Structure formats: structure tokens, C-alpha cells
Amino acid sequence: MKYCLLLFTFLIASNVCIAQDVDKVIGVVIDASDDSTLESVNIVNLNQVIGTTSNNKGEFSISAKVNDTLHFSYLGFKSIKVRVTNDWLKYGSSNIELTELALALEEVVVNQLKLTGFLEVDIKQVPAINDNYRYSISGLQGTGYEASKKSGLTNVIGSIFNPADFLHRMFGKKPNELKKLRKMKEDDEIRNLLSSRFDREMLMVLLQVDRVDLDEMVSQCNYSKGFIQTANDLQILDAISECYEEYKLLSRGRSRKI
Numbered sequence: 171m172k173y174c175l176l177l178f179t180f181l182i183a184s185n186v187c188i189a190q191d192v193d194k195v196i197g198v199v200i201d202a203s204d205d206s207t208l209e210s211v212n213i214v215n216l217n218q219v220i221g222t223t224s225n226n227k228g229e230f231s232i233s234a235k236v237n238d239t240l241h242f243s244y245l246g247f248k249s250i251k252v253r254v255t256n257d258w259l260k261y262g263s264s265n266i267e268l269t270e271l272a273l274a275l276e277e278v279v280v281n282q283l284k285l286t287g288f289l290e291v292d293i294k295q296v297p298a299i300n301d302n303y304r305y306s307i308s309g310l311q312g313t314g315y316e317a318s319k320k321s322g323l324t325n326v327i328g329s330i331f332n333p334a335d336f337l338h339r340m341f342g343k344k345p346n347e348l349k350k351l352r353k354m355k356e357d358d359e360i361r362n363l364l365s366s367r368f369d370r371e372m373l374m375v376l377l378q379v380d381r382v383d384l385d386e387m388v389s390q391c392n393y394s395k396g397f398i399q400t401a402n403d404l405q406i407l408d409a410i411s412e413c414y415e416e417y418k419l420l421s422r423g424r425s426r427k428i
Contacts, residue, residue: 193235195258198228199242202267211244211268212363216251216376219353221360234259241375244268249371347377351411364404373403377410388413 199211207228214221217238224230234240234254243249247268258264354360354376364372370384377384388398388406391413401409 193233194231195234195240195254195264196229196231196262197258197264197266199224199230199244199266199268200228201247202269208244208247208268211242212372214241214243214360214363214372214376215239216241219350219360219376220357221363223359223363229263241372242266242268243371246271251375347379348414350376351407351414354407355411361404364407365402367403368401370403370406373407 199208199213200206201208207224209224209226209228211224211228211230212221213223213230213232215232215234215238217235218233220233222230222232232240236254236256236259238254240252240254241249242252247270250266250268252266354364360372370381374381374384379387384406385398388409389395391409393409397409398406
């Protein structure tokens with residue numbers, strides 16, 4: 171009986187170890203044109219909202235389960251999504267091929283200033299300096315909305331209501347996407363990834379929205395065009411997250427009054 175108990179314990183422990191191994195997928199990211207390995211490729215598990223990067227040999231390892239979707243992105247290459255299969259988990263490493271993009275530079279037009287020598291006239295030709303400000307809202311400690319200097323208090327008051335309605339329309343039927351906001355902020359790999367990107371691709375993929383809706387979301391949260399145009403993806407993530415948390419707080423307050 172004692173030996174049977176030890177054998178049973180051993181089998182259970184073995185199954186646990188195997189299950190833990192199965193929860194990770196490994197692979198190598200390569201260039202489809204010449205089979206060379208690609209270093210520092212961004213890999214994100216869209217289901218579990220965790221990320222990693224490939225090492226100097228193109229190798230990566232990330233937690234995943236069957237039917238999870240991995241998103242691979244790399245500067246100058248076409249991003250792809252790969253679904254995790256039983257075979258991948260069972261047989262180990264798999265090669266992931268990325269295809270290089272054909273990059274074309276757009277024509278850049280430089281407008282030369284024609285100075286007249288009169289300060290009052292010439293100064294009007296200089297592009298306006300970003301004069302955006304952040305206004306705090308009473309009751310929401312440590313947070314606030316960005317608005318232009320000209321808009322004043324009217325925009326601040328309006329910003330309390332517009333984001334709530336817009337975010338409800340955007341995510342009312344997608345509660346899982348909203349839950350990803352917090353997970354994205356908690357994962358160091360994803361934060362590091364987003365801090366160096368400005369293309370909004372990862373945010374659109376994770377939140378399941380297009381570029382127009384993403385920009386509109388930040389705009390409705392009363393962030394300026396200057397912020398939207400210059401912020402990196404991590405700053406945009408923080409802006410949306412902050413706006414949504416304030417929306418939830420305000421929604422609770424309205425519910426209690428009703």
C-alpha cells in the first residue's frame with residue numbers, strides 16, 4: 171500500500187510538471203527571405219496579455235495555451251498572428267517566418283519662412299507652440315484631463331461626460347478588452363515594448379479597435395491633438411486607462427445618486 175501511494179504521488183507530480191511545460195511555447199523567429207534569425211522581435215500573447223522578445227539567436231519562450239494567439243512584430247517586417255496548436259505544444263520549437271516590408275519614403279515639403287523684417291508680421295509665420303495644459307478634477311486625486319489653454323473650464327467640465335458615453339459605446343460589448351488595460355500596464359515586457367513604439371499597432375490589436383477609433387477615444391478623453399500626435403504607445407495606453415478609471419468612478423457616483 172505504501173509503494174502504491176508513492177507511485178501515485180510520483181505520477182501526479184509528473185503530470186503537474188508536464189502540464190507546466192506545456193504552458194510554454196518555444197520557437198525561433200527567422201527572416202523569410204534568407205532564413206537568418208531575427209533578434210529583439212516583439213512577441214505578445216493576445217489572450218493572456220503578456221509579452222517577450224526574441225534573443226540574439228532569434229529564440230523565444232512565452233506562456234501559452236492551445237488556441238492562444240501570438241502577435242509577432244518587428245520594425246521593417248510585416249506583423250503576423252500565429253495560433254498556438256496542440257502540435258506546437260507537443261513537439262516543441264517552431265520556426266516563425268517574418269516577411270520584410272517594402273518601405274517607401276513619402277515626399278517631404280519644407281516651407282521656407284519669408285521674413286519681412288517686421289517682428290509682428292514675421293512672428294505669425296512661426297508654427298504655434300504646443301500650449302496644452304492638464305487640469306485636475308476635484309475628487310479625483312492625482313489625475314486630470316489635458317485641454318488647450320483656450321478651451322478653459324468648459325472643456326474640463328465637458329470631458330467628464332463625453333468620455334463616459336464614448337467609452338461605453340466603444341467597449342460596452344467588449345468587457346474583456348477593458349480588462350486588458352490593467353494587464354497591459356502590469357506586464358513589464360509590454361510596457362517596455364510600448365514605450366519605444368509610436369505606430370499604435372499593438373494597442374489596436376490588443377484592444378480590438380482601429381486607428382480612427384483609438385485616436386477618437388483619446389480625443390474624447392480631452393487629450394490634445396499635440397499629445398495624440400507626439401505620445402508614444404505607452405503614454406496613449408496610460409491616457410486611455412486613466413480616462414476609463416475616472417469614467418468608472420464617475421459612473422459609480424451617478425448610480426448612487428440615482
